[in-house]
Ligand SMILES: Nc1nc2c(ncn2[C@@H]2O[C@H](COP(=O)(O)OP(=O)(O)OP(=O)(O)O)[C@@H](O)[C@H]2O)c(=O)[nH]1
């Protein structure tokens with residue numbers, strides 16, 4: 001995938017400032033287009049990453065029971081308004097045939113998929129699908145809880161409202177007991 005075109009972002013930011021009736025040449029705004037371009041490069045850096053790439057290293061460990069990494073903080077940008085939404089992701093899977101990944105790789109995958117113009121549902125489903133494809137586990141479950149700035153600072157203005165999304169794959173789809181165990185572990 002192509003790298004970010006910083007010059008083009010700078011030009012666009014200058015145009016937005018002008019359209020707002022601001023003077024992009026006043027002292028306080030002079031470096032703003034450059035700063036915004038640099039920031040976009042950072043917050044959208046996941047566009048150059050495939051979350052699945054983080055699951056290439058697989059350890060062989062005879063553990064066919066739950067692995068849960070919870071409270072993984074993430075920041076993303078809503079693709080409708082380009083304002084942040086942020087919260088926590090909880091990633092669980094039940095390994096099969098000794099195929100276990102490094103714990104940090106689950107957090108790295110969350111990071112890679114979040115740093116794009118996104119929807120919360122897509123983040124949730126993509127993490128679960130990537131785990132299923134690369135680790136071939138018995139099952140996977142991803143829970144994401146987030147606050148959307150487009151619902152708090154503007155629009156419907158409901159600060160404090162949280163959106164929770166889940167994706168359940170494999171055997172966990174038919175195992176209500178295991179799902180509820182995971183939810184209890186996440187809550188505690
Ligand atoms: N499903 C989903 N919707 C989202 C997400 N982030 C933001 N949205 C919603 O995207 C919708 C866009 O609605 P539109 O009617 O096209 O845009 P809008 O006029 O700015 O909508 P309002 O936010 O209601 O003012 C809004 O309802 C947002 O709350 C997300 O991650 N998933």
Ligand SMILES: [Zn+2]
Pocket residue numbers: 078079080081082083148150151
């Ligand atoms: Zn939005």
